[in-house]
Amino acid sequence: MRIKQLLIGMTASVIAVSSYIEMAVADLKFPMLVYRTGAYAPNGIPNADGFVDYYKMINARDGGIGGEKIFHPECETGYKTQVGVECYEKNKKDAMVFQPMSTGITYQLIPKATADGVSIYSTGYGRTSAANGKVFKWVFNAPVTYWDGASIAVRHILKQNLGNIKGKKIALVYHNSAYGKEPIRTLETLAKKHGYKLMLLPVDHPGQEQKATWLKIRKARPNYVLMWGWGVMNQVAIKSAASIKFPMENFIGIWWSGSENDVLPAGQGAHGYKSLTFNAPGTDYQVHKDIKKYVHDKGEASGDGSHFGTVLYNRGLFQAMVQVEAATVAQKIHGTSKITPAMYRDGFENVNLTAKRLEELGFKDFAPPFKITCENHGGSGLAAVQQWDAKAKKWNMITEYMYGDSDVVQKLIAEDSSKYAAEQKIAERCN
Amino acid sequence: MIYKETGQYKSSYKSDHAIFPLLQDKIAFSTLMFIAFLIIPFVINSYWEKAILVPFLIFSLAAIGLNILTGYCGQVSLGTGGFMAVGAFSTYKIMTYFPDMNIMIIILISGLITAAVGIIFGLPSLRIKGFYLAVATLASQFFLVWLFNKVPWFYNYSDTGQITVSERTMFGIPVTGAEAPSYATYLFCLVLVVVLSFAAKNLIRSKMGRSWMAIRDMDIAAEIIGVPPLKTKLSAFAISSFYIGVAGALYFAVFLGAIEVTESFDIMTISFPVLFMIIIGGLGSMLGSFLGAAFVVTLPIGLKFLMVDMVGLSAVTAKHFEITIWGLLMIVFLIVEPHGLARLWSIAKEKLRRWPFPY
Numbered sequence: 020m021r022i023k024q025l026l027i028g029m030t031a032s033v034i035a036v037s038s039y040i041e042m043a044v045a046d047l048k049f050p051m052l053v054y055r056t057g058a059y060a061p062n063g064i065p066n067a068d069g070f071v072d073y074y075k076m077i078n079a080r081d082g083g084i085g086g087e088k089i090f091h092p093e094c095e096t097g098y099k100t101q102v103g104v105e106c107y108e109k110n111k112k113d114a115m116v117f118q119p120m121s122t123g124i125t126y127q128l129i130p131k132a133t134a135d136g137v138s139i140y141s142t143g144y145g146r147t148s149a150a151n152g153k154v155f156k157w158v159f160n161a162p163v164t165y166w167d168g169a170s171i172a173v174r175h176i177l178k179q180n181l182g183n184i185k186g187k188k189i190a191l192v193y194h195n196s197a198y199g200k201e202p203i204r205t206l207e208t209l210a211k212k213h214g215y216k217l218m219l220l221p222v223d224h225p226g227q228e229q230k231a232t233w234l235k236i237r238k239a240r241p242n243y244v245l246m247w248g249w250g251v252m253n254q255v256a257i258k259s260a261a262s263i264k265f266p267m268e269n270f271i272g273i274w275w276s277g278s279e280n281d282v283l284p285a286g287q288g289a290h291g292y293k294s295l296t297f298n299a300p301g302t303d304y305q306v307h308k309d310i311k312k313y314v315h316d317k318g319e320a321s322g323d324g325s326h327f328g329t330v331l332y333n334r335g336l337f338q339a340m341v342q343v344e345a346a347t348v349a350q351k352i353h354g355t356s357k358i359t360p361a362m363y364r365d366g367f368e369n370v371n372l373t374a375k376r377l378e379e380l381g382f383k384d385f386a387p388p389f390k391i392t393c394e395n396h397g398g399s400g401l402a403a404v405q406q407w408d409a410k411a412k413k414w415n416m417i418t419e420y421m422y423g424d425s426d427v428v429q430k431l432i433a434e435d436s437s438k439y440a441a442e443q444k445i446a447e448r449c450n
Numbered sequence: 451m452i453y454k455e456t457g458q459y460k461s462s463y464k465s466d467h468a469i470f471p472l473l474q475d476k477i478a479f480s481t482l483m484f485i486a487f488l489i490i491p492f493v494i495n496s497y498w499e500k501a502i503l504v505p506f507l508i509f510s511l512a513a514i515g516l517n518i519l520t521g522y523c524g525q526v527s528l529g530t531g532g533f534m535a536v537g538a539f540s541t542y543k544i545m546t547y548f549p550d551m552n553i554m555i556i557i558l559i560s561g562l563i564t565a566a567v568g569i570i571f572g573l574p575s576l577r578i579k580g581f582y583l584a585v586a587t588l589a590s591q592f593f594l595v596w597l598f599n600k601v602p603w604f605y606n607y608s609d610t611g612q613i614t615v616s617e618r619t620m621f622g623i624p625v626t627g628a629e630a631p632s633y634a635t636y637l638f639c640l641v642l643v644v645v646l647s648f649a650a651k652n653l654i655r656s657k658m659g660r661s662w663m664a665i666r667d668m669d670i671a672a673e674i675i676g677v678p679p680l681k682t683k684l685s686a687f688a689i690s691s692f693y694i695g696v697a698g699a700l701y702f703a704v705f706l707g708a709i710e711v712t713e714s715f716d717i718m719t720i721s722f723p724v725l726f727m728i729i730i731g732g733l734g735s736m737l738g739s740f741l742g743a744a745f746v747v748t749l750p751i752g753l754k755f756l757m758v759d760m761v762g763l764s765a766v767t768a769k770h771f772e773i774t775i776w777g778l779l780m781i782v783f784l785i786v787e788p789h790g791l792a793r794l795w796s797i798a799k800e801k802l803r804r805w806p807f808p809y
Contacts, residue, residue, distance in 0.1 A: 055766035056773070095754075095765040100706065100713055105501040105751065126612050126708050130628035146610075195599065197610035197710050204609050224712055435609065442616060 046083065046090040047346060047358070049074065050110035052119050055322075057097040058225030059121075059250035061280045062331055064322060066120065067093070069335020071321035072310050077343055079313040084346045085356040098250070100127050107131065115363045116140050116342050122198035125158075130443070133157045138345075138364045142338045143168075143274055143297055147201055148435035150397025152368065153447040155436065159367055161341070161398025162389040163297050163423075165247075165273070166431055169202035170423035171295060171402050172245050172271050173209050185214035190241035192232060192248065192256055195221035199247040202273075206245075208427050226252025233259040246272040253281035261288025267407075268293060274402065277414070278330040282407045290409035293417070295402045298337045298386040300414045302328035305381030306336060330414060337386055344380065345370050368393055387420040393449035397432075400425065453803035469651055486640060491633040499632035500705070506747045507639040508700045512720075513727040513739035514650050515693030520725075521734035522654060523686035524666030525575050529587035531720035532571075532594030533691050535711055536564040537698025539604050542613045545703075546606055553618035553625060557642070557699040564695020565688040567594075572687025576680060579669075591717055598711040605711075614708045626703045635704045642700065646693060651736050653689065662686050663734075730783055732792030741791040749776070 051070055054063035074089045083089055094106035096119075103124035107117060116138040119125045125145035132139045139158045141149070147166045149158040177184055191206060193199030203219065210217045218241055220232045226248060233256075236244060244265065248256055253276045260270050268291045272281070277294020285292075307328060315324055326332040349358045349366025358366070371390045377383060389399035401420040408415055440447065458473055460466040470476045494503065512530060519525050540560035544551065571590040575583050598604045605613050617627035624630040625638040653659050661682045664672035673679055702709045713719070723746055731742020750772055757768035787794055801808070 053765065056769045093765040095769040097769065099719065100710070101505070101719065102750075104706065108497040108500045111496075122610075123710050123713050126610070126614075126710070127706060130614075130707060134628035196712055197612045200610045224716070442614070 046088040048110070048114050049089055049091045049342060050106070050114050050117060051091050051093045052096045052103055052106050052117065052121075052124065053093050054096050054098045054120070056095060057099075057250075058227075059098040061254070062250055062275070062278060063098070063120065065278065065280070065326035065329050065331040066335040066338075068321040068324075068326050069332040069337075070118075070339045072314050072327075072332075073306070073336045073339035073343070075314045075319060075321070076306075076310045079317075080309055084343055085350045087356050089343070096121070096124065098123075100124055103127060104131075111135055111137055113360065115346060115358075115360055116367070118142070118338060118342065119145070122146075122201070123196060126197055129155070129158055136364075137360050138367055140338070140342055140345075140367070142334070142341070144198065147397075148432045148439065150395065151432050151436035152392065152394050152396040153436070153449050154440045154445055155396060156448060157364060159391060159396045161370075161391050161396060162386065163274075163400050163402050164397050164428070164432075165201040166205040166428040167397075167400040167423035167425075168273050168295055168402060169205040169245070170209060170428055171404075171421055172273075173206070173213065173215075174421060174423065175271065175293075175404050175418065176243050177213065184242075187215045187243070188218060188239065188241040189215050189243045189245060190218040190220055190236055190239070192220045192222060192229075192236075192244060192246045194226060194248055194252055195223045198249065202245075202247055205427065205431060208431065209424065212424075212427065222248070222252055222256070225250060227255055229255050229259050232256075233263055233265075236260075236265065237263045242269060244270045246270070246276045248272065248276045248281075253278075254284045257282055257289050257292055258285045260292075261285045267291035271295070271404070274334075277405060277407075279412075279414075280329075280331070282409070283412070287409045289407055292407045293404050294407075294414075296330065296405045296414075296416075297402045297420075298330075298333050299384065299416065300328065300330045300333055300405070304383065304385050306340070306385070309381055310336075333385070337382070340380060340382060341370065341372070344372065344376075367391060368396075400428070452805065453799050455803075467655075469648075469655075483644070486644075487637075491637055494632045494636055496632050499636050501751060502748060503636055504639055504700075504705050506744055507636075507643045508697050508705055509724065509727060509747055510740050510743040511643055511646060511700070512694050512697035512724045513731065513743045514647060514736065515690045515697060516724050517728045517731075517734065517736070517739045518650060518654070518662070518693065519686050519690035521728055521732075521738070522659060522666060523662040523683065523690075524669075525572075525683060525686060526580065526584040527587040527690070528584050528717065528721050528725065529571060529590040529594070530694055530724045531715040531717055532591040533564050533568060533694040534698030534701060534720055535594050535598055535715040536567045536691075537561060537695030538702035538709055538715070539598050539613065539711070540564065540695070541699040541703050542606075542615070543604065545616065545618070549616075553620060553703065554638075554642075556618075557696055557703065560699040561692040561696040564698065565692040568687045568691025568694075569684050572684050572691075575683050575687065588717075591721055595711055595715055598715075610710075612708055612710050613702070615703045618703070626707070628707060630704075639700055639704060642696065646696065647736065650689075650693065654736070658682075658685060666734075726780065728790075730780075730790055732790030735790070735792035737795060738790050738792035741795070745791065749779075 053067035054060055074091045078088050092110060096103045096106055098121050100123045107128055114137050118140050119128055122145050125141045128139055141160045143163050145160050147164040149155040149160050150164050206217050222229055222232055246256055270292055272294035274295045274297055277296060282289040282292055314320055345367035348369050349362045350356050352365055353362045368391055372388050374388045387399055387401040400422055403416055403420045404418045405414045406417045453474055455472055470479055516530055519527050537560045540563040541556055544556045574586040599611055605611050615626045617624050623634045625634045661677045664677045665682050727742030727746045730745050732738025753772045754768055757763045758765055
């Protein structure tokens with residue numbers, strides 16, 4: 020009896036496996052490493068939803084990219100490096116590009132993807148010096164890097180103080196990981212240049228425990244607090260800042276610390292909190308209308324559809340748009356719709372998102388135009404400051420898009436990337 | 451019928467003390483080694499390497515290490531992640547200081563360094579036992595991870611605190627770095643695991659292993675009959691840490707290639723899973739270490755394959771199921787078979803011996 024059941028079970032599973040193998044994929048593959056579980060899920064979910072909705076919209080509206088449907092298998096990483104590696108290995112065959120959405124996984128995948136010939140697009144995160152396309156052939160981090168971000172935040176503070184911040188105290192509250200440590204060197208270099216004092220306050224993963232951090236801030240009373248946080252850490256930090264009555268307009272987060280999920284738990288206390296951003300929030304863009312029409316109204320929204328138009332959802336749209344645009348460019352360059360991962364990389368290196376092109380894609384005034392070249396994989400380096408209005412529950416852009424301190428940043432990028440090139444014995448390209 | 455030992459006479463002490471006294475076991479083991487050394491290297495691809503086989507081998511080694519300490523010597527430890535970090539960072543530092551040194555030697559030296567660290571953190575075990583010792587080793591976990599994150603010397607003052615492996619070769623074939631072929635990394639780990647497992651198995655059968663077990667079963671009685679607790683406990687800590695250190699070195703150099711200490715050696719990524727491995731596999735069993743490692747490494751991947759690729763659930767739903775199933779299995783195991791998979795195997799062997807005529 021038992022043996023019979025076992026046999027039936029085995030036959031069933033063999034049939035299932037063979038049907039799985041038959042499910043051949045001929046489309047353009049954009050694997051997604053997402054995290055809808057774990058301590059970083061509050062930020063991971065809206066972002067992943069943006070991605071999926073954009074891909075679905077392109078498939079429904081245009082029938083894919085140049086007639087090739089987008090295939091976007093999801094792999095849940097939980098923000099864990101080891102799982103990220105498994106997901107990468109599983110999906111790397113014929114994959115166009117990976118978007119790890121985690122600085123740790125990006126560092127992990129840079130050498131692997133370079134060896135395998137797969138592009139990595141870390142939109143405004145990951146290894147900053149990957150902006151140097153001469154060394155990092157397969158890695159793109161446009162439109163803006165952490166070091167740009169750090170210097171833009173300092174520039175904003177400079178503007179508010181009429182250009183003089185000598186003797187002021189700036190604290191950096193950061194996720195104690197590769198991600199959070201990225202801006203430190205830039206901020207230290209800028210501290211020498213502008214004469215401010217830098218206070219470093221690491222917060223350990225996952226970031227729920229910040230009592231000591233904010234006690235220190237209450238004692239040392241820094242004039243400004245910058246934050247490199249992600250996931251639960253953002254919410255806790257903003258709540259803690261509110262509870263010690265730190266002036267919110269002097270609290271500036273990086274673009275990953277400025278979504279609705281981060282400020283809403285603090286209620287009115289979060290009013291006036293600022294963050295950097297490289298894309299606009301809201302739903303007043305053509306792309307949102309198309310998504311509404313082709314995806315949401317058909318009941319095919321990713322997740323529960325409740326994140327439509329939030330900061331991170333919109334960022335997901337932006338990231339997906341750049342990835343799709345790279346495929347379009349690649350198809351144009353190589354004159355074929357069936358592009359290979361190598362062709363796709365060529366396309367990525369020639370992405371030129373002008374204001375006109377952004378308008379065509381339905382992203383008018385959504386983000387500043389930028390361009391990727393062989394030397395520069397880091398894009399424009401433009402970001403703006405947005406401020407949270409807790410009464411209206413919305414983000415308002417309060418500055419123009421501005422550049423960072425490119426003298427400082429470019430020098431640091433050259434230093435770091437040449438160090439990497441020497442370690443890994445990489446010859447510079449683009450000469 | 452299958453496990454019939456009738457007719458297999460032992461005519462010398464040597465054959466009586468063999469690791470695999472039964473002919474059936476010898477055949478099974480030789481077949482396994484044949485497959486592992488001569489078939490898998492030719493069919494392995496990077497997915498099997500990076501997602502299943504290499505992590506399985508590395509975690510087996512870590513599980514053996516912890517099993518020596520916890521399963522054989524009875525000293526509960528939650529510091530596995532910290533000790534693996536010692537192995538990883540030693541490898542990194544030696545690699546950067548001595549660029550020409552052979553990777554195998556680097557990894558073994560890293561193991562020795564970890565053993566030394568293990569002895570230091572094993573000192574409290576002379577005074578405290580059980581839960582209290584678990585807490586003391588937990589302190590080592592947090593302290594070591596904090597140390598490697600705090601002191602920039604350990605990561606050569608890199609901006610991000612990440613350490614990255616550079617390419618090293620064995621017989622001209624790269625075994626570390628992104629260019630290393632799948633079969634090379636696999637064989638490299640396999641050789642270390644096989645050699646070290648045999649060493650561990652024989653250590654356990656030696657005087658040292660017997661004194662560990664004496665301490666485990668009743669330390670006061672052991673002391674009275676002349677087992678020195680200081681030497682015994684510290685040797686268990688040293689040897690256990692050596693294995694865990696080698697596992698950590700492989701985890702960094704061969705498996706991941708780039709590591710961030712807070713994330714990769716977190717208590718939830720290493721220490722608890724390795725403890726689960728030996729609990730699920732079987733405390734005080736070599737086979738259990740392997741079975742436990744295989745179970746913990748492949749279960750999430752297997753469940754994901756089943757739920758996402760075959761049934762077609764979304765990745766996130768599958769993940770939620772996975773977490774639930776994982777928790778349930780832990781409880782079921784502890785209730786139904788607290789001695790782990792190794793015990794299940796020995797029951798199966800008993801049954802196979804009488805099959806098909808049970809009485």
